Amino acid sequence: MRRVLRKLAEDRAAMLGLALIVLLVLAAIFAPWLSTHPGDVAEFHTARRLSPPGPENWLGTDRMGSDIYSRLLFGARITITIAVTAITIAVIIGVPIGLVAGYYEGLGSDLLMRVSDIFLAVPQIVLAIAIAQTLGPSIENVILALSATYWPFWARLVYAETRSIKNEPFVEAAIALGCSPLRVMVLHILPSISSSIIVRTTIGMGGTILTAATLGFLGLGPPPPTPEWGRTIAESREFLPMAWWYAAFPGLAIFMVVMGFNLLGDGLRDVLDPRLRRAGQHGK
Template sequence: MTALRLLLRDRVAAFGGLIVLFALVVAIFAPWIAPYPDDAFESHIMQRLRPPSAEFPFGTDNLGRDILSRVILGTRNALLVAVAVVLAAMAIGVPIGLAAGWREGWLSETLMRVTDVFLAVPQLILALALGQLIAPGIGAAMVALALTYWPFFARTVFAETRRLRSALFVDALAGIGASPARILLLHVLPNAAPAVLVRATIGMGFTILTAAILGFLGVGAAPPSPDWGLAVSEARQHLPEAWWFPTFPGMAILLLVLGFNLLGDGLRDAADPRLRRSRR
C-alpha cells in the first residue's frame, strides 16, 4: 500500500498510468469507438489522401481508409503484441535467472554467458535478423522480439536471486528442510516480483516501439493490418503533402511508449525501498 500511495503521489507516473489506462480502454472497445471499423480494411480510392475534416478527423490514407479508425484499431494490435512478447520473454528469462542465481557452478556460468551474448547484440538488429530468418509477418516479429528480450528478465531475476539467497529467511527455510524449488518459487520469486514488474512495464513500451520499427522496415505486420509502424512506412512516399498520414500513427506510438516509460519509472521508484527512504 505504501508503494501504491507513492505511485499515486507521483504526478508524472500517474500521468503515464492514465495514458496506459486510456489506451487499454480504447483497445477493449476499439470496434465500437472507431468511426468506420468495417471500412478500415477496404480501399476507397475516391476519398484517398483527404486532409483532416469533420468527416475524417485524422484524414484518410493512400487507399482512402479513415486514419482515426485505423489508429484506434491499431491500439489493440500494439497492446496484444506487447503483452504477448513480454509474457513470452518472462516465461524464458525468469526461470533462467532463478536457476543461474541460486547456485554457483558451470550451469550458472553457461546460462549467464549465453545471456551476455544476447545482450551484446542490439535488440533491434537481432530481432530484424530473426524476423527475416523466420518469415516476415506479425507472428515472426513477436517470436523475434520475445527471443531477444528474455535476457533482460534473466539478468534482473539473476541479480535479485543472488541478493536474496543469502537472506536470513532463506537460511531459515533451508534449515527446516524446505526444498530449493519451494524456496525459489514461493519465497524468492515473490520478493523479486517488483523488479520483474518494473522491467515488464518498461518492456511494454520498448516492445511497442521495436514492433513499430519492424513494421516500418517491412518485417512486422503486413497490409491491411492497422499497424502504426506500417502506416508510417506507407506514408513516406506521400510526404510532405499528406502530412497527416504519418503524423497521427506516429503520435500514437509516441504517447503509448511515453506512458509505459513514465509508469515504469514510477513503479521503480515506488518499489525501491532505498528511494522510498530518500523521499521521506
C-alpha cells in the same frame, strides 16, 4: 500494498502514464464502437485518398482513402497483442532461468548466464530484424522475434537480484529449515524480487512497442492491410511532407503509448525499488 498504491497515486507523471495506458487499452477494446469507419481496416475509398483531417475523416485518410483514426484504433489491438504476448513469453523464459542460475552456483548457471550475455551482446533490434526477416512477416513472427531477444533482460535482472537476496538471513534460514530449492525460489525469493520484475516489465513494455513499430516500419511486421502503426508510418513516407497527418498521428500514438509505459515504470520504480523503500522505512 495499499501504501504503494497511495504513493503511486501522488506521483503525477506516473498517473499520466497510467492514463495513457488505460486510454490505449480502452481504444483497443472498444475500437469497433469508437471508430467512425470500422470497415476501413480492409476497405478503401480511392475517391477520398489522402484527404486532410476534417469532419468526415477526423485524422485524415491514407493512400487508399481509409480513415486513419479508425485504423489507429484497430492498430492499438495489434500493438497490445504483440507487446503483451512478447513480454509474457520473455518473462516466462527469463525469470526461471535467472532464478535457477542465481540460486545454484557452478558451471550450469555460468553457462546459462553466458548464453544470455551472447543475446545481450547483439543489439536487440538487429537480432529481431534478423529473426523476423528469416521467418517472414507476420504477427506471430514479430512476437517470436521480440520474445527471443528480450528474455535475457529478465534473466539478467532476476539473476542479479537472486544472488543478492540469497545471502539474506531469511533465505538462508529457509534453506537451513529444510525447504526444497524449488520452495525457496518460488515462495521466498520470487516474491521478494517481484517488484523489480514488475518495474522492468512496465518499462520493457514501452521498448517492446517501439521495437515492434520499428519492425513494422521496416516491413517485417504483419502484412498489409493490417493497420499496424509502424507500417502506416512507412507507407506515409512517399506522401510527406504534403500529407503530414498520415505520419504524424500514428507517430503520436506510438509516442504516447511508449511514454505512458515509461512514465508508469519510472513511477513504479520510485515506489517499489527496494533500496528507496528501505530508506523510506528508516524515515518513518
